[in-house]
Amino acid sequence: xxxxxxxEDTFDKxxxxxxxxxxxxxxxxxxxxxxxxxxxxxxxxxxDNQTIIDDKSIxxxxxxTTCDMSCPEGVHxxxxxxxxxxxxxxMSGTKFRDWVLSNAEMVGKLASSFAPITNxxxxxKPVRKVMEWVMDIPSERQFPKYRFKNFNRIYxxxxxxxxxxxxxxxxxxxxxxxxxxxxxxxxxxxYNGIDVVKPDQKCCGVPMFANGKMKQGLKNANxxxxxxxxxxxxxxxxxxxxxxxxxxxxKEYVSYLGTEEAKxxxxxxxDADEYLRILxxxxxLNMELAPMKERAGYYAPCHMKAQGxxxxxxxxxxxxxxxxxxxxxxxxxGQCGTFGFKTEKYDVSMKIGRPMAEAVKEVNANYTVTECxxxxxxxxxLTDKPVKHPMQILADAYERAN
Amino acid sequence: MGLTLETEVIVIGGGMTGAGVLRxxxxxxxxxxxxxxxxxxxGTSTRNHGLLHSGARYTVRDEEAAIESYRENLILKKTIxxxxxxxxxxxxxxxxxxxxxxxxxxxxxxxVGIPVQEISVADALKQEPYLTKEIQAAFRxxxxxxxxxxMVVDVVADAVRHGAKVLTYHEVVDILTExxxxxxxxxxxxxxxxxxxxxxxxVVNASGPWGTKLAQMAGIPLKIINNKGMLAIFSxxxxxQVINRLRLPGDADIFVPAHNVTIFGTTGINVExxxxxxxxxxELEGMLAEGKKLIPTINEMRLIRAFSGSRPLYQEVAxxxxxxxxVTRGIALLDHYKRDGLDGLITITGGKLTTFRFMxxxxxxxxxxxxxxxxxxxxxQQAIPHRNAGEFFKNADIAPAAKNKLFNWAxxxxxxxxxxxxxxxxxxxxxxxxxxxxxxxxxxxGGRFHLGDVxxxxxxxxxxxxxxxxxxxxxxxxxxxxxxxxxxxxxxxxHAISERKKGMDVVATxxxxxQLQLMETIYKVSLGMGEEDVQYV
Ligand SMILES: Cc1cc2nc3c(=O)[nH]c(=O)nc-3n(C[C@H](O)[C@H](O)[C@H](O)COP(=O)(O)OP(=O)(O)OC[C@H]3O[C@@H](n4cnc5c(N)ncnc54)[C@H](O)[C@@H]3O)c2cc1C
Ligand code: SF4
Ligand code: SF4
Numbered sequence: 023x024x025x026x027x028x029x030e031d032t033f034d035k036x037x038x039x040x041x042x043x044x045x046x047x048x049x050x051x052x053x054x055x056x057x058x059x060x061x062x063x064x065x066x067x068x069x070d071n072q073t074i075i076d077d078k079s080i081x082x083x084x085x086x087t088t089c090d091m092s093c094p095e096g097v098h099x100x101x102x103x104x105x106x107x108x109x110x111x112x113m114s115g116t117k118f119r120d121w122v123l124s125n126a127e128m129v130g131k132l133a134s135s136f137a138p139i140t141n142x143x144x145x146x147k148p149v150r151k152v153m154e155w156v157m158d159i160p161s162e163r164q165f166p167k168y169r170f171k172n173f174n175r176i177y178x179x180x181x182x183x184x185x186x187x188x189x190x191x192x193x194x195x196x197x198x199x200x201x202x203x204x205x206x207x208x209x210x211x212x213y214n215g216i217d218v219v220k221p222d223q224k225c226c227g228v229p230m231f232a233n234g235k236m237k238q239g240l241k242n243a244n245x246x247x248x249x250x251x252x253x254x255x256x257x258x259x260x261x262x263x264x265x266x267x268x269x270x271x272x273k274e275y276v277s278y279l280g281t282e283e284a285k286x287x288x289x290x291x292x293d294a295d296e297y298l299r300i301l302x303x304x305x306x307l308n309m310e311l312a313p314m315k316e317r318a319g320y321y322a323p324c325h326m327k328a329q330g331x332x333x334x335x336x337x338x339x340x341x342x343x344x345x346x347x348x349x350x351x352x353x354x355x356g357q358c359g360t361f362g363f364k365t366e367k368y369d370v371s372m373k374i375g376r377p378m379a380e381a382v383k384e385v386n387a388n389y390t391v392t393e394c395x396x397x398x399x400x401x402x403x404l405t406d407k408p409v410k411h412p413m414q415i416l417a418d419a420y421e422r423a424n
Numbered sequence: 425m426g427l428t429l430e431t432e433v434i435v436i437g438g439g440m441t442g443a444g445v446l447r448x449x450x451x452x453x454x455x456x457x458x459x460x461x462x463x464x465x466x467g468t469s470t471r472n473h474g475l476l477h478s479g480a481r482y483t484v485r486d487e488e489a490a491i492e493s494y495r496e497n498l499i500l501k502k503t504i505x506x507x508x509x510x511x512x513x514x515x516x517x518x519x520x521x522x523x524x525x526x527x528x529x530x531x532x533x534x535x536v537g538i539p540v541q542e543i544s545v546a547d548a549l550k551q552e553p554y555l556t557k558e559i560q561a562a563f564r565x566x567x568x569x570x571x572x573x574x575m576v577v578d579v580v581a582d583a584v585r586h587g588a589k590v591l592t593y594h595e596v597v598d599i600l601t602e603x604x605x606x607x608x609x610x611x612x613x614x615x616x617x618x619x620x621x622x623x624x625x626x627v628v629n630a631s632g633p634w635g636t637k638l639a640q641m642a643g644i645p646l647k648i649i650n651n652k653g654m655l656a657i658f659s660x661x662x663x664x665q666v667i668n669r670l671r672l673p674g675d676a677d678i679f680v681p682a683h684n685v686t687i688f689g690t691t692g693i694n695v696e697x698x699x700x701x702x703x704x705x706x707e708l709e710g711m712l713a714e715g716k717k718l719i720p721t722i723n724e725m726r727l728i729r730a731f732s733g734s735r736p737l738y739q740e741v742a743x744x745x746x747x748x749x750x751v752t753r754g755i756a757l758l759d760h761y762k763r764d765g766l767d768g769l770i771t772i773t774g775g776k777l778t779t780f781r782f783m784x785x786x787x788x789x790x791x792x793x794x795x796x797x798x799x800x801x802x803x804x805q806q807a808i809p810h811r812n813a814g815e816f817f818k819n820a821d822i823a824p825a826a827k828n829k830l831f832n833w834a835x836x837x838x839x840x841x842x843x844x845x846x847x848x849x850x851x852x853x854x855x856x857x858x859x860x861x862x863x864x865x866x867x868x869x870g871g872r873f874h875l876g877d878v879x880x881x882x883x884x885x886x887x888x889x890x891x892x893x894x895x896x897x898x899x900x901x902x903x904x905x906x907x908x909x910x911x912x913x914x915x916x917x918x919h920a921i922s923e924r925k926k927g928m929d930v931v932a933t934x935x936x937x938x939q940l941q942l943m944e945t946i947y948k949v950s951l952g953m954g955e956e957d958v959q960y961v
Contacts, residue, residue: 034659034726035935037942038854038889056823064854067888068684068825071664077824095935 030277033063033102035095042089042099047324047354048082051373055082058089062102076113080106082367085232086324086354087269101277104231111234173201177208182217182258186306188297189253190218191246191271193264194225195395203395206417207263207294213420214301214308219258222249226267231274243275247283254290263294263413265325265393272329293326293393295334295412302341312422313343318415319350319387321378321401323394335393335412342419350385352378357400372404379404391415429622431457431589433791434609435630436596436638439469440572440777442630443579444784444803450586451806452788452799457622458580458588459611461595463877465576467632469777470880471701471733473655473689475666475680476500476508476568477778480515480540481673483532484525489754489776490536496779497566499804503781506811506835507575511681513567513666514548515540517560518717521671526561529670533565540565554662556720567666569681572777573880574811578835582808593872594620599627599642599769606642606768615872626791629771633698633734639771644764648773650698650734654707655689656931659726659888662686662719669718676714684856684887685728688715695734703730703930726935728888729927736773755779757786759794770794813838822849826857837865852901853894855887860901873908875899875920888935890924892943921947 042058043049049057056065056079069075080103089099173192182188188211196204211218223246230239250260250271262268271291275284292300301307320336339347356374382390382405389408390401398409433449435442438460449456460466479493501508517526533540541564548562549555580590591611598610600621608623631638639646661681669677680687691707708730715722738756755775761767772787785801792799813834817827822845834841844861852860866881867873875895878884884898885891899913908916921943928940 034888036888037935037939038893039942060823060825060854065825067660067855068828068857070684071661071681072684073828075824075828079823095938 030066030098030101030105032097033066036063036097037095039094041092041094045088045092047086047088047356047374048084048370052082052370055079058099058103061106062089062099063097065106066102074109074113076110077106078110078114080110082370083107085228087328088324088354091328091330098277104236104278107232107234108236173197173204176201177204177220179217179219180221182219184215184217186216187258188216188218188261189221189250189258191223191226191250191260191262191267192220193262193267195264200395200411203263203411203413206411206413209417210413210420214306219253221253226270228266228270228274240278243270243279247275247287251283251287254287259297260287260291261294261297262291263393263411264395265293265323265329266396268293269325269328293329293331293334295338296331298338299334308420309341310423311342311419314345314419317346317387318389318391319382319385319407320347321350321352321355321382321390321392321397323392323397324354326393335391339391339412339415347391348385348387350378350381350390352381355397355400357396375400375404382407427620429457429620431455431622431624432795433626433628434459434622434624435628436609437467437630437632438464438576438580438590438592439467439630439632440576440780441632441772441775441783443576443583444780445628445630445772445787446588447579447583447586448784448788448801448803449791450583450588451802452792452797454791454797456588458590459594459596459609459622460592461614463592463874463880464580465573465880467634468733468735469576470572471731472572472777473678473680473687474570474572474682475678476570477776478513478565478567479536479538480533480565480567481668483536483538484528485672486754487532487536490538492782493776493778494536494538496782497568499781500778501568503803503805503807504575504578506808507571507578509569511567511569511665513565513668514552515563515565515668515670516548516555516718517670518556519558519560520717521669525671538565551665552663552667554719554721555667556718561670563670567668569666570777571682577881578808596638596641599638601642601766604766606766625768625795627769628787628791629769632736632773635736635771635773637698642760642766642769644760644766646771647739649737649739650695651692651737652695652700652732652734653690653692654703654711654730654732655687656708656711656730657728658686658688659728660684660686662725667718676711677718679719683883692735698734700734701732703732703926705930708930726888727931728890728936729924730930731927738774755783757790759790809836811835816842820845820849822859823851823857826851826859829857830862834862840865850901852897853884853887855889856883858882858884858894863898864905864907867907873902873912873916875916876923885920885924889939890928890943891920892939892946895920896947917947
């Protein structure tokens with residue numbers, strides 16, 4: 023890992039202005055964390071062509087990428103913190119727990135083959151206690167549920183016949199924990215006359231990057247790139263429903279790998295709502311949406327904000343007659359992928375998430391809308407409002423209209 | 425008139441040469457005082473490239489210099505390990521460089537005995553990915569990187585440990601003579617303006633580029649040509665080892681790694697005034713255009729500052745030629761009794777940083793000869809305490825990056841720093857990871873608070889932000905900890921900022937222009953510090 027060629031020289035531009043530190047949800051919550059400026063551009067500069075430095079506090083970085091957005095100089099801060107994570111994992115070794123958490127896909131596969139048992143087990147106190155002891159996963163922490171009828175088992179389409187063709191990357195969350203999100207998306211596309219295929223795919227790699235498993239993450243990245251390029255080269259658009267996976271396809275693959283293939287693929291990648299917004303702009307969107315008298319609060323995941331495409335989910339849901347949706351305007355949820363699952367990070371995770379919980383309470387809608395399965399997990403834990411993916415609501419609106 | 429002092433030998437100039445002479449004198453048991461007009465290393469000794477020559481650069485043109493350099497290179501690596509990074513160096517041939525030079529160079533390196541190892545172009549590019557893909561040949565030589573800041577400080581500290589005395593911020597304003605003999609010097613305290621006389625049996629003039637001025641004080645003719653060279657610093661260290669062009673030495677053909685930065689240079693223009701540290705944008709552009717042939721992306725990389733220094737080159741004055749004892753063509757050791765009929769004064773000048781120890785040895789040999797002292801030089805054997813501090817800081821609760829710096833830096837200050845770290849673990853300079861504890865450890869007892877002195881000893885403010893954030897932090901802490909008065913702190917900030925600004929202005933495009941703006945905003949707007957001229961020393 024230490025020899026991994028890392029195509030990253032934006033650290034040279036850092037002016038030490040501290041904007042990234044001021045915006046980092048973790049640095050604002052705990053002094054244990056060295057912060058984005060230090061662990062990003064500063065550390066990289068101090069190590070280049072010299073001794074490699076292992077800073078344990080990098081474990082606190084959630085790779086939420088808020089720092090990237092705040093930097094006026096365009097320093098790829100979170101790419102650099104991901105690098106620091108890889109160094110830390112390589113030099114200090116990875117905990118068994120981090121290995122489990124970074125292998126969301128494998129855990130998903132294993133768990134969903136025993137889905138009812140896993141869900142029960144995850145909920146059962148004694149088992150949870152064991153997890154805390156053995157794996158440092160806090161017993162208070164709620165887990166996403168694993169489904170026996172996971173998306174892989176339900177959907178296998180590999181070829182589209184329609185004019186617009188979509189290659190769908192479902193991601194671990196929609197595959198194993200929330201297949202209803204994936205199915206809703208396919209339905210929404212159907213109502214718009216678009217065939218959706220599901221190319222061969224692996225976990226996007228984000229949980230691996232977050233736990234310093236850079237090599238493994240990059241292997242998945244390359245596999246996904248190859249698999250999806252075969253489709254984009256035949257005119258398919260790549261659409262995703264998970265904001266973190268979308269970020270990986272759009273940005274992380276490009277900045278970590280720096281290959282032409284990564285760049286080529288990135289130019290064909292869309293978030294699901296972003297894609298629908300394009301259909302709307304081209305007057306291609308099916309507007310037969312049944313009115314809905316509901317009031318929702320929208321929570322924007324960090325990885326949505328980081329894409330810099332505004333709030334496509336709200337733009338689309340507002341097209342439903344009578345539907346009211348309001349941005350709860352909260353910062354990071356604190357779950358941050360696998361971060362909030364770790365005992366030593368649990369308090370920080372809860373602390374970061376509290377303002378979000380307050381905001382949700384304040385808005386007091388019927389339910390909360392968010393795209394990210396991990397944010398949903400935190401919302402489930404910290405608020406008493408149900409949480410839905412925008413595709414579920416849209417699918418509902420189309421269905422009721424027909 | 426204040427106090428008078430007495431000693432055996434006075435050394436004028438706290439550059440590397442004077443420092444070396446002082447230590448050699450002390451090790452041979454002679455009483456000595458070094459007088460420096462500003463801080464140690466005020467002159468060329470901290471205004472150079474920091475290349476520990478292997479000699480390979482000189483083999484073709486000046487074999488003697490090559491032999492001396494290689495021998496001293498080996499000695500310094502052994503005796504001053506704390507200030508030298510054994511990076512190794514590459515000599516790289518690009519298409520513009522003459523083919524025939526390679527053979528000539530290899531033959532003369534062999535004759536001198538400098539080990540040269542050819543490596544494949546592919547390996548060279550792997551080791552140094554910023555090199556141009558056009559390179560045609562690469563050779564490894566035992567070049568190194570010298571930290572000239574720590575070296576001058578450590579050599580003087582070791583002299584002090586052996587009984588020598590040092591007066592910094594004391595300018596020699598007169599050389600006292602009696603009949604045809606120098607009996608001492610008059611010095612002026614740069615802070616208080618107070619003057620003292622120091623008497624001695626022998627005065628060594630090691631004032632580098634200021635040599636002519638000192639000779640004038642003694643009433644003798646001495647022509648020092650000051651050959652000013654410009655150097656530029658890149659914001660990060662992009663090379664592992666020294667990179668040289670494989671051609672007859674010319675301008676802008678060396679890249680030396682120095683801790684977290686890369687230093688690039690240089691040029692040569694004769695100037696009159698030893699205090700001329702001016703910087704010229706056009707000169708820099710010329711350097712970059714040449715440097716591009718080795719490092720094609722040079723213009724896209726961020727420069728944080730530039731600086732200049734002058735090589736003091738001795739020129740024989742025709743009439744008194746015969747009495748100058750040139751140790752080699754580059755080094756001049758002048759016995760002014762033989763040369764000018766003035767006893768008790770020796771001038772040592774020329775040479776290089778790499779050969780300072782040898783110059784000192786020859787000088788002190790002459791001092792001993794003249795004073796009738798029998799003592800042999802031991803500086804080629806006796807080592808100076810290392811800067812490593814591996815046994816310390818194991819449990820210090822500071823960022824691993826700051827710890828890493830201390831491991832390689834703290835040296836003899838380690839116990840002091842470790843204990844004050846328990847009180848305050850504030851990192852004052854983030855770019856270079858300087859803790860308050862380090863700053864405190866280098867503040868002189870009862871001395872004046874001067875950020876430049878702190879910078880030379882700790883690297884405070886040497887990183888990409890050039891003190892935008894740390895200068896005022898360090899000054900504020902110094903006041904808080906009663907190490908400086910408010911007036912001193914303010915003066916120190918002004919001085920530090922105007923000095924940093926000079927070096928940044930000339931490279932201020934892109935990020936550095938923004939950094940400069942940010943720095944000015946912080947100091948002028950946020951801290952309300954105006955442009956008004958403050959008197960500094
Ligand atoms: C651009 C450049 C690059 C170089 N690169 C290298 C290199 O890479 N490797 C290498 O080996 N060599 C290098 N050199 C050469 C080397 O730096 C010099 O040879 C060496 O530093 C000279 O040291 P010095 O002590 O003789 O002079 P200085 O360091 O100039 O010391 C003279 C001191 O005398 C003090 N002084 C002057 N007048 C008075 C007074 N009246 N009273 C009290 N004190 C006084 C000054 O303040 C000064 O500190 C380089 C030189 C230049 C200019
Ligand atoms: S990615 Fe998020 S947690 Fe990590 S440094 Fe950046 S802002 Fe902080
Ligand atoms: S916001 Fe960007 S420029 Fe400012 S400190 Fe952070 S990385 Fe550096």
